[in-house]
Amino acid sequence: MSIMNYIRGICNTNKTANVAKERLQIIIAHERSQNRNPDYLHRLQQELIEVIAKYVEVEEDQVRVQLDRIGENSILELNITIPERSLAAQD
Amino acid sequence: MAKIIVITSGKGGVGKTTSSAAVATGLALRGYKTAVIDFDVGLRNLDIIMGCERRVVYDFVNVINKEASLKQALIKDKRTQNLYILPASQTRDKDALTQEGVGAVLEELKQEFDYILCDSPAGIEKGALLAMYYADSAIIVTNPEVSSVRDSDRILGIIASKTRRAELGLPPVTEHLLLTRYSPTRVEKGEMLSIQDVKEILAIPLLGVIPESESVLRASNTGVPVTLDENSDAGKAYRDAVGRLLGEDIPHRFTTAQKKGIFQKLFSREGAPA
Numbered sequence: 001m002s003i004m005n006y007i008r009g010i011c012n013t014n015k016t017a018n019v020a021k022e023r024l025q026i027i028i029a030h031e032r033s034q035n036r037n038p039d040y041l042h043r044l045q046q047e048l049i050e051v052i053a054k055y056v057e058v059e060e061d062q063v064r065v066q067l068d069r070i071g072e073n074s075i076l077e078l079n080i081t082i083p084e085r086s087l088a089a090q091d
Numbered sequence: 092m093a094k095i096i097v098i099t100s101g102k103g104g105v106g107k108t109t110s111s112a113a114v115a116t117g118l119a120l121r122g123y124k125t126a127v128i129d130f131d132v133g134l135r136n137l138d139i140i141m142g143c144e145r146r147v148v149y150d151f152v153n154v155i156n157k158e159a160s161l162k163q164a165l166i167k168d169k170r171t172q173n174l175y176i177l178p179a180s181q182t183r184d185k186d187a188l189t190q191e192g193v194g195a196v197l198e199e200l201k202q203e204f205d206y207i208l209c210d211s212p213a214g215i216e217k218g219a220l221l222a223m224y225y226a227d228s229a230i231i232v233t234n235p236e237v238s239s240v241r242d243s244d245r246i247l248g249i250i251a252s253k254t255r256r257a258e259l260g261l262p263p264v265t266e267h268l269l270l271t272r273y274s275p276t277r278v279e280k281g282e283m284l285s286i287q288d289v290k291e292i293l294a295i296p297l298l299g300v301i302p303e304s305e306s307v308l309r310a311s312n313t314g315v316p317v318t319l320d321e322n323s324d325a326g327k328a329y330r331d332a333v334g335r336l337l338g339e340d341i342p343h344r345f346t347t348a349q350k351k352g353i354f355q356k357l358f359s360r361e362g363a364p365a
Contacts, residue, residue, distance in 0.1 A: 015281025020237050021288045028244050028292060 041065055048078070056082050093201035096208050096336075097226040097264075099250075101242030103213030105234045106271040109307060109317065110329070111210035112140045114230065116316040117333030119174035123205040126165065128177040128196075130222035131212035132187055135179035141168065142314025143176055152180035155192035161199050170319065175204075185218040193221050215249060224255050228265040230298060230336075234272045235284040240292055243268075247293065267298035269332060274303045275348040286346060299332025301325050302345040 045065040052058045064079040098111045108129075115127035128151060129137035138144040143166050149159035154177070161177075168174035177196075180187060200207050211222035223229060229250050233243045250264050251257055257264075270289055277283040290297055301307075306323030310316060318333075320326040324345045334341045 017278070017281050017284050017288065020284055021292070024237055024240055024284075024292050027241060031241075031245070032248070 041067060048080075052080060052082075058082060093204050094206055094228065095197060095201075095226050096206065096228045096230060097211055097223040098208060098230045098232060099211035099219060099223055099246055100213065100232040100239065101215060101219075101246040102234075102239045105232050105239050106301070106307075107213070107232050108136050108140050108210055109311065110230065110232050110269055110271065110301075111137060111208055112316040113318045113326075113329040114333055114336070115174060115206075115208045116168075116171050116318040117330050118206050118208075118336075119168070119171045120318065120330075121333065121337065122173065124173045124175075124203065125206045125208065126175045126177060126200050126204045127208040127210060128222075129179035129210050130188070130218050131210070132179045132183055132185045132218055133181065134212065135181050137176060137210050138166075138178045139314060140311055141176055141316060142170075143168065143178075144314070147178045150178045150180040151196070152183045152187040154196055155187070155189065161196065170315070185212070185216065188218060188221050190221060190224060194225060197225050215245070220249070220253060223250055223264075224253070226250075226254060226264050227256070228267065228336075230267045230269050231293070231295065232269050232271055233289060233293070235270060235274075235278070235286075235289055237284075240284065240289055243293055247295065266295040267336065268293060268295045269298050269301065271301040272303045273300050273346070275346055279348050286343075297343070298335055299328055300343055300346050301328045301332070 045063060048065065049058065049060055049063050052063065058080065062081040062083070064077075066077045066079070068075045068077060096114075098107050098114065100107050108131075111127055115125050118125045127137065127141075129135050130151075131137075132152060135150075138147055146166050149164035151164065153159040154161050154164045164177055166176045166178065168176060197207060209222040209226065212218040231243050231246060233239050247266060250266065254264050256262065268290065270286060273286070274283055278285045286297065286300055302324050304317075304323060304325035306320050306325050307317050310320060310323075310326075317323060317326045318329045328345055331341045331344060
């Protein structure tokens with residue numbers, strides 16, 4: 001049994017540890033980018049919607065808050081789509 | 092100033108409780124007054140690993156609910172001086188723990204102890220979150236295996252965002268990697284992630300490497316923390332890790348395969364040529 005394992009060990013060029021490492025590096029990089037957004041983003045979005053809703057009619061899906069990272073800097077991107085009829089109603 | 096250390100991992104069965112018992116015993120052996128708390132409400136096991144399961148009268152939840160004093164609930168270890176155990180409740184569920192309650196108990200312990208170790212349950216639910224919430228340092232117990240490493244990375248993300256230190260903007264929780272069940276022989280054969288692999292992926296400082304060892308099961312069978320087994324490599328590795336936790340510069344041992352003779356190679360049961 002031991003001799004068989006020894007021979008198998010020599011023949012085995014496909015090291016499973018390397019496969020494990022590669023798979024981990026990929027999934028962890030992916031998961032880290034997913035979890036990077038801080039908790040307050042969702043609350044910020046909710047409050048922004050409430051404030052904007054005071055002035056113009058706006059749906060929840062028309063306000064988008066996104067946090068991106070370029071090098072050392074974080075960029076908070078705010079994208080609000082205001083329906084044309086809301087603007088027209090103001091005049 | 093008392094220091095609170097959480098022993099956590101995300102994944103179950105990697106050796107959190109074994110490590111909690113071993114590190115707590117190691118710190119007490121060095122003369123530090125140490126308390127170790129089991130946060131796994133409903134599935135307590137620290138008591139049986141430390142061999143005091145028949146001496147539990149009151150538990151952590153009793154103290155939080157003020158049904159017993161901390162003095163009444165703390166179990167003094169019979170083997171090691173300076174060592175005390177606060178067992179988890181076996182009959183309640185994890186909602187019995189509250190952030191305020193845990194905070195009050197830890198504050199009281201801080202008056203008397205040098206080190207307070209929090210043995211976290213597996214998972215990322217309430218018990219685990221409360222075990223890490225007040226921590227100054229974290230020991231991340233990881234096996235060289237994909238699911239354990241992935242869960243450890245997840246836990247590191249939670250430590251960085253959901254602890255008291257993170258919420259108050261204080262200096263972050265100090266992170267330590269404790270690699271357990273390590274088999275140098277399998278690493279050399281390319282069958283197991285190496286220390287370097289895991290360090291590279293998790294990118295936190297290495298506190299210790301505990302070799303896969305029969306002495307760990309022997310220790311839990313008898314309820315004696317493995318640190319007290321002077322002849323075991325795992326016990327020695329835990330004592331080294333405790334030294335590093337105290338800031339000492341100790342080289343890592345048991346990280347390379349023992350060379351076997353030709354007869355051992357041919358006749359060893361596991362057939363593990365080095």
